[in-house]
Amino acid sequence: MHAFPREETGLMVARRRAICIGIDEYEGEARLNLCVADATEVADYLEQPEYGFDVDLLVNQEANLPNIRRALLSVMDEDLEFFVLYFSGHGLVTDLDAFLVTIDYQPLAEGVSLADLARYTEKISQKTQHCVTILDCCHSGAGQFGGSRGLITPAEIDRGLPARTESRSLLAACRPEQVAIEDSRYGHGLFTYMLLQGLSGDAADPYGNITIGGLSDFVDRNLEAAGAEQIAVLKGDSAGRVVIGSGFTPIAAHNLPEYEKRRIIAQGKQFLEDYTSQLTNHPDDWRNYGHRTASQLLPRTLHWFEKQRKEHKDLRIDTDFSQLYAAITNRVKQLAEIDLGTNVGEGVVTRRIGGGGFGTVYEIACTSGQKLAYKVYHPTEYGDSEKKSLFSRGYKAMQQLDHPRVIKVKGYTEAPIGFFMEYVDGPNFRDLPNIIEDPVEVLQFLLLTAETIAHAHSRPVIHRDIKPENILAVYRTDDNTWIPYLTDFDLAWFDQATQVTKQAWGNISYSAPEQMANPRSAAAHSAQVDIYAFAQLAFYAVTGSDPVPVGRADNGRLLQEKLNSWPVGAAAQKFMEWYDRCSQSAPYDRYQNFRSAMDELADVEALIRRATSTTVTPRGALNEIAFALSGFGAAGEVDVSGGAFYSTSGRTSITLTASNIQSSMNVERFDLEARLSLDRITIEGNASNERKRAKINNRIDEVTRSMEGVKRKPGNQGSFETFISISGVECGYAGIQRARLSLSHVIEAIERT
Template structure:
């Protein structure tokens, strides 16, 4: 639970809310993955804080780590220390340290570790109540009893001076978040509470008394893991002086270069920006590599100032204009912008087109956002799918990345033939299967909206949707859509938990994308943005527009899918994109045979399966067999009829084999990789009645499924395509 209070009546503070938000953002990173509750200002009343703490301490959850962070006033009344809540009064300041210690002790019965972090170093502007004084380190030492690694406390208190702030944040939490973002990483790639304490103590030694720290003196409480491992020994004085001298030389040298190349606009456009980018790139890389090898440099004030100057250089290069010559070509147009940066189209040698996404230069000091941007690039880089925009390389100067330029418009501007229900549903299915591929790689998009889908008509007249912008993290959605709200009301595509509980674990689940896909389906069908609040009105509009479709059964399926997928409760939505797309296929198959009967001739069954799963011109079929590939091209699929039973149902065999497009060689030769897939597929099969899995014998990975009692109608076709989707999702989750 994270608490930050600035708006104290009569004694306001000015950095605690920002501090609390930063800590919550850090804890939401995948390296921590905490399920956080954030209470700010008026929400942080005594009763509200106590209620949430009691629910956590005495609830049913067991194991893991409970963390309580508080940024605000600390006050002593009589002999008792208190954390001052928003509604604190003269004789009832808020949560007593004794009460907090008791809750910690009780919570340790359920949790492996209970961690309390207090930033109460705000005494300079504290209340002057009768018989009260600011909270001091000794008060915490006295009132919180000795603990072990199961109950730990880290606290900062300044008994005399007013707390100093940097960029609207307290210096203690500024150091704390730097530590959590990786500066305190150990040689195992972990962030421990002891490591954070040691980092904060060293970083603030000249500005603040040594923080209080109790428990976990062995460094066993791991808060975050999976960071790049710490490298390099502690730096000695001679090495420090040598690196600082080189850093000064590089910074001064570039400073004079930019005066020549960037001061005049014409010079900048023709060659200056390109020249400076080429020269600054290795400088930035040297700073980053040197910090990685010698992490203690980050604690040196001279080094910090030099890094800030380099950051300013990068900011200047981010100010791009049409006509500017870059390392990769000339900027020919501005494609768009979002919460993380601007996208520009470049024309390189031979007329080749690229897109370059450049991070907002004025936000380079936002370490959390910078890391999120890099995560977005890394997510796109590891996703091998024809409908996910391919990225090429990360850029240091300006900070951004280069990717393919898709010649189409975003989905908001693209022409969608809404008079052709089958093509509308096929478009949605293509989008869903692309999102499902990302989910199979543990990537949640969390910002699905028309602007983040580029649509291009391919050779067979089919609208191909390309998914982009994986860098917009869920907890940034509110900030992002606020700046873009004039562009079609994109806030309406975000799930409620992204807006109101952005640090909760549910805001990182697949159901967030399911909600957004439902809102996107509304847009694709109606051509209008859905309301983010009045879902009853959305259903009325959707029902009206679907009335013109050829079959009311398809309309009913889509309306029910929309209702369930936009539930405010994530647990009431379809839990996976596979479940969502299954209903889309059900509606599509009904439309395909709307002019006739539900029954399908035996000789047409395989063709109908191929048409429903792969779409027109993307499969080959005979009377008894159909061949096609998954959307990513990584799995080859063969569906064949084995026999027709006396009851008039079909026994079918489904063959799946990986292709050379799958980017993990071990899937073709490694036994452990194959075993892992088989375990996943067995879990899938367990949920599907009448289906059995059999091993294949190809050199590459191969698997067979027997599907019994396939009815020769729409229901049977839907059943087989659902099984294909589930099997492909299990295989592609490498």
């Protein structure tokens, strides 16, 4: 996670660096649950424009001792305005020192000692104006970490990491005699949860700045209000106010004078009267232009009221102001009750398509003759601020995705709360007129669905609500094939998200156990949630029935009955094993990333195709590889002299060629070369195209380093071009899978933003 240096009036300002470390995956009983979520969300905030930090995020396996030391050493070489070190994980004490425990812990090499950390930060502070260390490393109930060693205490923090210089501060989770609390209800350590609230802007001063002292005071006040038996510790010397973030909504330090409060309330009444006077009550006029006019006028008034509530907290408990605010929000809710024939700006509502837990979806006829879908948030749920936030987050998640089979959003509305999106003329998977029965067709449908989910994960966006209703299907008549489209990201979580759900909305048959039991945990927002749900979708695709929630034995029996009819027993057995692993109760017992789960399912499909097909020629092998990379787009279009097509996302142009064809022991082999190119590089930031190309090539080298016989050769055409060669590809199942896996991982590295 890297941000680019901020620019002001064309000049480069002093840079800001941060290292955020979070570790959950300690061995055995020492495993933690919330530290990665802690570090990830702190990093997200620090990268926002109001802070402008260039962040190194080290979590789990990345958070080993060499990597942490390497990151600290790199900071020592820079002239910086600000440096922040954040750590969430285990701490322990030995007879010699106290340690922040790294993922590669072993006796006599426990991690980063606080004595060493003091030396690092002292060296960094010599070239850095402000240096802040934030530690949330004492967790109640975490138990012991090896032998008789105990958890690190604030006393060891106090002794081992002094803050002597004027630009150096330490913010620790609690006083020496206390322990820091980890509470699954918050999805974070309690200290970090309060810290995140402050970083979001709630700790801003009357000038819209967030200072280290103000952040500490905010955390302290909120810990006290929550009844927590811990008090955050801030120590160090600073010359004046140390501003870590700016540009937030100023929050008044004192209550409004009575005359100013009356002035604001009078202004609010006038805004409400002005809005009401421009509306019509005649039903036909309301449908034709009234609803559209109200939708355009109301957001400005609503923004004014919300700005006043944000800046002046005492207005939130003022009766008169609260009544005015309720009147405005009621008018927003009224706009969500839409009659057929109503003009909503983009077009006219022609029918109600359906609804779900978050909103109602309408079909919109545009003046251009095209159709849109309009999803409107339920007016009865307007008072649920968290659910409204999830609805908005779903829109933002879909904005980040540009896959041709992920439904595209077209625009967000605030009155009513809703958004327009691409209209897909087809049923959802549950409402298909006839179930797909051929095993190969079932698996192809699932793999096409999986490809859209893998694309989302590469952004990274976790869907968290995969179920038949959220897969739309379009029937393609030229090859009699159902094509899946992924939609409805209301429960999505992505790395820019700053809130975690309190409740486990979703279909219980498809929700992972950790979503239901502990929806605020880091595990409930990981890739394993989608892996679990996708496996249940596959269960439905094969059996035509919903899986029994947390009923693996019953599900296994029904699935086995259906799989008995498959033509290839090895494929049926492999599918059963795949489903069982994806459905494990513990997230860490499932596949560790979605791409791995997808690759295993592709092996099942290839087993059936291999057993039911004739001998594969080099051309046939190329077409099998092309199908795996592009879905149905390239089928039959590739021969040994070449063939061009696009990846399933439509972003990467692919050309496959075969050379050096040889026969040995009745098996043909050939050398495969794939030309991969992009018309446009979508990596965000201000770097030059040369740096962006270098970044993509580094990704490719990372994924190909362990692949035998796979080499990269740079190209020089267009925005980006590279050539991947794979030597000795067999014209059979093993060779096709080897090439498919190699190239699919390279393409994912190219398309990842």
